[in-house]
Amino acid sequence: MTVKRRVTRKVRVGSVIIGGDAPVVVQTMAATKTRDYEATAASVAKLSKFGAGIVRVAVDTPQDAKALAEIRKRVDANLSVDLQENFRLAENVAPNVDKIRYNPGKIGFLEPELSWEKKVEYLVDVAKEYDCALRVGINSGSLDPEKLREYREKLGHNDADPAPASDDATFFDPPIRSALEHVDFLESIGFDRYVVSIKDSDPETVLMLNRRFAALKPFVPLHLGVTEAGAPPRGILKTRAALEPLLAEGIGETLRVSLTVVADQKEQEVAAGKTLLENVANGAVASIADLNKTGLNIVSCPGCSRTESSRFVELAHKIDDATEFARPYPLTVAVMGCRVNGPGESDDADVGMWCGGDRVNLKSGGTSVGTFSYEEVVEKAVELLKEKISSMK
Numbered sequence: 001m002t003v004k005r006r007v008t009r010k011v012r013v014g015s016v017i018i019g020g021d022a023p024v025v026v027q028t029m030a031a032t033k034t035r036d037y038e039a040t041a042a043s044v045a046k047l048s049k050f051g052a053g054i055v056r057v058a059v060d061t062p063q064d065a066k067a068l069a070e071i072r073k074r075v076d077a078n079l080s081v082d083l084q085e086n087f088r089l090a091e092n093v094a095p096n097v098d099k100i101r102y103n104p105g106k107i108g109f110l111e112p113e114l115s116w117e118k119k120v121e122y123l124v125d126v127a128k129e130y131d132c133a134l135r136v137g138i139n140s141g142s143l144d145p146e147k148l149r150e151y152r153e154k155l156g157h158n159d160a161d162p163a164p165a166s167d168d169a170t171f172f173d174p175p176i177r178s179a180l181e182h183v184d185f186l187e188s189i190g191f192d193r194y195v196v197s198i199k200d201s202d203p204e205t206v207l208m209l210n211r212r213f214a215a216l217k218p219f220v221p222l223h224l225g226v227t228e229a230g231a232p233p234r235g236i237l238k239t240r241a242a243l244e245p246l247l248a249e250g251i252g253e254t255l256r257v258s259l260t261v262v263a264d265q266k267e268q269e270v271a272a273g274k275t276l277l278e279n280v281a282n283g284a285v286a287s288i289a290d291l292n293k294t295g296l297n298i299v300s301c302p303g304c305s306r307t308e309s310s311r312f313v314e315l316a317h318k319i320d321d322a323t324e325f326a327r328p329y330p331l332t333v334a335v336m337g338c339r340v341n342g343p344g345e346s347d348d349a350d351v352g353m354w355c356g357g358d359r360v361n362l363k364s365g366g367t368s369v370g371t372f373s374y375e376e377v378v379e380k381a382v383e384l385l386k387e388k389i390s391s392m393k
């Protein structure tokens, strides 16, 4: 099968090109502690050699930024960093990376007196000074609060209302509006060295949002991914169902397959990304219909430098096995690896967990049930799930 790729603008990230007529770039992320720069440099080198065109590293503190400088000295790879609330870290990381991701949903938190436009102008200035590209990274788990508020108001929804179904015409409103707003602003200030990602943990949503954005801004390179896809093989199947149809339509210039695997197995993400591209080239395109959309949905983050316990990945795999009995039921179980994104991202699940160093925080429908040891929590989560299933009968 010959895939007719759309031709977007080209964006250079270090030694690779995203977009234009360049091959799709497979990315991954190191999950070692960034401050352990020897281990992280070794991981980046291994992933890069394995075929990752870009490797992301988590940087949350000035200490991490210093470690990044050590990593840069030790390894010749295209590096990227994602900024959380602290957009000011950009100037610390930019000298040692090739791409910086910012999240329009989080850029408002630090220095709220400053407009988002001023903050983006600052990021653009830093990117230009240090020869970096930017990624506008929209994530359904952390959308721009103002966009969410406006959208709920428009619908007459309040916070207690359930999220609209994906066939609701307004479903796309906040993520697409956020992406368009940032694209239009970057264009208005003459900056074109950026890509956009619009991620969600639901493959169908990823498919629809990216299709829609690609139709609206066909010149902007897209970074594709399903966030919190979970452990393999389920995480690979979810990602295939969203990304292969997009790639077969010519949409997507770079991608990451996020998998819940331990730090020294991250090459599985690269291998899965390559396989996915081969599948599309061979016409073996997965579809949303291949997924069990009506049954149990398990979401788990891929883990990264912020993961607080090495037992997180093992727990995610145990939960996967222990919830086999609940497969037919339309419930969501979430397992997250840290307190940075875990508490928020586990709120939407029927049974949610976010992992601390020694204890796991368990939630039922967003309400805390308590903290439990890694040994206890599987049984507690299963009990909760059984209660929910009983109340459905």
Ligand code: SF4
Residues within 6 Å of the ligand: 301, 302, 303, 304, 305, 306, 307, 308, 336, 337, 338, 339, 340, 341, 342
């Ligand atoms: S939830 Fe935390 S540990 Fe998991 S990928 Fe996100 S930042 Fe990393």
